[in-house]
Amino acid sequence: MLEFNETEGIVRKTIFIEVILPLAISKTYTYRVPLEMTADIAIGKRVVVQFGRSRIYTAIICLISETPPALYEAKYIIDVLDAEPIVNEFQLKLWQWMSDYYICHLGEVMQAALPSALKLASETRIVLNSSEDIDKTLLSDKEFLIVDALELHPELSVSDISKLLGQKTVFPLLRGLFEKNVIIISEEITEKFKPRKKAFIVLNPQYNETENRKALFEVLERAPKQLEVLLAYFKLEKQQTEIAKSDLIEVSGSSAAILKALLDKEIFIQEDKVISRLSFGELEELHDFQLNDAQVIALQETQEQLDEKGVVLLYGETSSGKTQIYIRLIEQMLLQEKQTLYLLPEIALTTQVIERLKEHFGGQIGVYHSKFNDNERAEVWQKVLKGEYKMVLGARSSIFLPFMNLGLVIVDEEHESSYKQYDPAPRYHARDTAIYLAHLHKAQIVLGSATPSLESFYNAKIKKYGLVTLKGRFGGVKSPLIEVVSIAEETKRKTMQSHFTSVLLNEIKAALSRKEQVILFQNRRGYTPVLLCTTCGYTPKCVNCDVSLTFHKSSAKLHCHYCGYKQDIVSACPACGSTRIEQKGFGTEKIEDELQRIFEDARIARMDLDSTRTRNSFQVLLNDFEEGKIDILVGTQMVAKGLDFGNVTTIGIISADSMLNYPDFRAFERSYQMLAQVSGRAGRRAKQGKVIIQAYDTTHRIISQVIRNDYEEMFDTEILERRNFHYPPLYRLIQIDVKHKDLSKLVIIASSLAKILRSQFGDRVLGPEAPMISRIRNYYIQTILLKVEREGVSVQKIKEVLQQILINFDGLPANKGVYMHIDVDPY
Structure with missing residues (x-):
């Protein structure tokens, strides 16, 4: 298509672009490019487009052509936002693979992939960055107006700012203010993870000369207390390379005020340094460490198998020194000028790894996760794109970063369920997506775990992945002794005290008497999971979900853990009026409460989702535990991930049966992993x-x-069960949750869908069945499960047929009001 440019007096070709919009729509959309913007167009750049009557979005260019759309007239784009593409070809290929593999929309992948600052829309909320001093002299007139308006109104939408300035698009202005750190995106205001800092004291360099030191003593002759601090400093200087402020105050026997006087006189200088929160034995010397014999062999085998297969499972027990092997592999990538992605399941719990790797590799490291605010994530994005970061440590979302020269991907603790994204779509698994990402870049990938997922171990067994085993704990530390105690026996003998056996209580007493620390694990939060009327059997339930309410003593309310609904505790049964209401079961809150009654002098704290919600609460809790201010830590599965303290000698697992008897085909696998990981603390x-x-x-x-530390026996017995009953890793699962507010309509619709699916896929289709929690947030749920064998059938073709069936089914008028969630490889 040709168009005449009056300014230049020449005929030019009209360019059309296909863009990805950050919406759950099934297609990309084609827009027309004004002639004056033609030179600015490139794949991977952001453009501002109108979609619908009045909505304006930031979209990503994914295709450039000269062909107009056949079914509709293309609108003009409003603006081009970037001088250089912010998304590269590898990312676009990854997004398309995720859309196909996880049966979701490309726009949903884009929505998950880009930081909010890079995908502004009409209703995005903008606020001033209060942490920055704004120099208004550097702002343009329009930028000044925006800042002025934000000072009067704490929060404005993009459309509000558009009306204020009287122009259709304000995205370039907002981009400029964002880059100057003047504004932030309100939905992304999260408390930045603050690393722990410690004050260190150094002598002012001008006093390093002997003569100057003599003069210093003369100056302080009339201030004997300050002189004592100086003498204490010289004493400590002979013993240690760095002198902490707290150590200097303690050794000198002085006060902070006396030390402050020396700082004010500029005799001392205070330096605040980031220090680790946790203490990993295998990471104590990363600057100059030597691999032991087992590690040297493991590293050599890993390198050989990476060259041969590309993917290696490094199977080494807790504290065996896997991290040091990772470091040697990363060093090789740096020598080759290639990038490394190091995935961690829980960033907040693995601060030590981050800080120590930063010490080892310096400024070449970037960290990317949800604890950072949007400005910081956008900054990391740009630095990765420019190649400034040679290594990125991150949670699952870091797989979306714009790597240009990726050479190595490490997935640490690859078995962790937190690598799986459940809601919203894309419901991807970061480990599996990372493997495809590495394939795109022709990079190598190492999966590390002490308790590998059955999928990864199976792939290693069938030689799809390489397998390297690292036995023995680093430094010759002995594995813990494990003792199993029968609750039934102790109940019969009446030696149980509350929920604790006499054996556990004796071990806790012994540990406390030795000034050692204890961790207790209970995989349920709250105080009491169920309230029960013993007269009629009534149990308080959530008004929005089919689930009983959990009593939380801290709030004195009943909570729903699915939708957040709360209500006051019932003192009389609303069904029969009886006051005989009993509490059944127990969570971490009740364990903490009852422990305090037994060990009145012990300092007890709780680590679960409820106790770590508030600002910095998690960091404060870890600091207190590390510094010995807490004797007993009670927690949910959070205590199994990454916690590593030298003074913890006793671990108690309150109720192992609650995990083992969970109705899920992965219950035994997860129980083994959880028990082994908790024991490893x-x-x-x-x-x-x-x-x-x-x-x-x-x-x-x-x-x-678990007692025998026999993972392979667990694998063999589990794999036999999975083969007999058609479950992963021998079969693939696709779960379809059908949701509707009307139960009777839902049953008819779900049965109709299952019938259509059976006509295509036969007995591979199971259901529909109501799941364990059959109503959440007022939507009733029916689940259909599709089991697809891995051999002899094209899973991709099955997904294509399934997707078309669901699109056709969703478009039927009779199915109005129904929602369908597809989860490929539900974990």
Whole structure:
């Protein structure tokens, strides 16, 4: 298509672009490019477009052509935002693969991938960045007006600012203000993760000369207390390279005020340095460490198998020194000028790894996760794009970063369920997506775990992945002793005290008497999971979900853990009027409460979702535990991930049966992983730890396998079950959740869909069935499960047929009001 440019007096070709919009729509849309913007167009750049009557969005160019759309007249784009593309070809290929593999829309992948600052829309909320001093002299007239308006109104939408300036698009202006750190995106205001800092004292360099030091003593002759601090400094200087402020105050026996006087006189200088929150034995010397014999062999095998297969599972028990092997592999990538992505399941719990790797690799490291605000994430994005960061540490979202020269991907603790995104779409698994990302870049990938997922271990067994085993704990630390105690036996003998066996209580007492720390694990939060009327059997339930309410003593209310609904505790049964309301079951809150009654002098804290919601609460809790201010830490599965303290010698698992009896095909696998990981928290230094597992079924094979540390036996028994009943890793699962507010309509619609699916896929289709929680947020749920064998059938073709069936089904008038969620590889 040709168009005449009056200004230049020449005929030019009209350019059309296909763009990805950050919306759950099934297609890309074509827009027309004004002649004056033609030279600015490139794949991967952002453009401002109008979609619908009045909505304005930031879209990504994914295709450039000269062909107009056949079915509609293309609108003109409003603006081009970028001088250089912000999304590269590898990312666009990854997005398309995720859309196809996880059966979701390309716009949903874009929405998940880009930081909010890079995808502004009409209703995006803007606020001033209060942490920055704004120099208004550097602002243009229009930027000044925006800042002025934001000072009067704490929060404005993009459309509000558009009306204020009287122009259709304000995205370039907002981009400029964002780059100057003047504004931030309100929906992304999250408390920045603040690393722990410690004050260190150094002598002013001007006093390094002997003569100057003599003069210094003369100056302080009339201030004897200040002189004592100076003498204490010289004493400590001979013993240690760095002198902490707290150490200097303690050794000198003075006060902070006396030290401040020396700082004010500029005799001393205070330096605040970032220090680690956790203490990993295998990471104590990363600047100059030597691999032991087992590590050298493991590293060599890993390198050989990476060259041969590209993907290697590094299977090494907790504290065996896997991280040091990762460091050697990263060093090789740096020598080759290639980038490394290091994935971690829980950034907040693995601060030590981040800080120590930063020490080792310096400014070449970037960190990317949801604890950072949007300005910081956008900055990391740009630095990765420009190649300034040679290594990125991050949670699952860091797979979306614009790597240009990726050479190595490390997925640490690859078995962790937190690598799986559940809601919203795309419901991807970061480990599997990382493998495809590495394939795109022709990069190598290492999966590390002490308790690998059955999928990864199976792939290693069938030689699809390489397998390297690292036995023995680093530094010769002994594995903890594990003792199983029967709750049933102790209940019969009446030696149980509350929810604690006599064996566990004796071990806690012994640990406390030795000034050692204890961790207790209970995989349920709250105080009491169920309230029950013993007269008529009534249980308070959520008004929005089919789930009983959990009593939380801290708020004195009943909580729903699915939708957040709360109500006051009932003192009389609303069904029969009886006051005989009993509490059934127990969560971390009740464990903490009852422990305090038994050990009145012990300092007890709780680590779960409820206790770590508030600002900096998680960091404060870890600091207090590390510094010995807490004797007993009670927690949910959070305590199994990354916690590593030298003084923890006793671990108690309150109720192993609650995990083992969960109705899920992964229950045994996850129970083994959880019990083994929790046990691994004990005795990670010179002292051998002890683990007490309380259970009714003390002979359960999973408990026996944990005691023997026999992962391979667990794998063999589980894989046989999975083969017999058609579950992963031998079969692929696709779960379809059908949701509707009317239960009777839902049953008819879900049955109709299952019938259509069976006509195509036969007995691979199971359901529909109501899941364990059959109503959430007033939507009833029916689940259909599709089991697809891995051999002899094209899973991709099945997905294409399934997607078309669902599109056709969703478009039927009779199915109005229904929602369908597709989850490929539900974990």
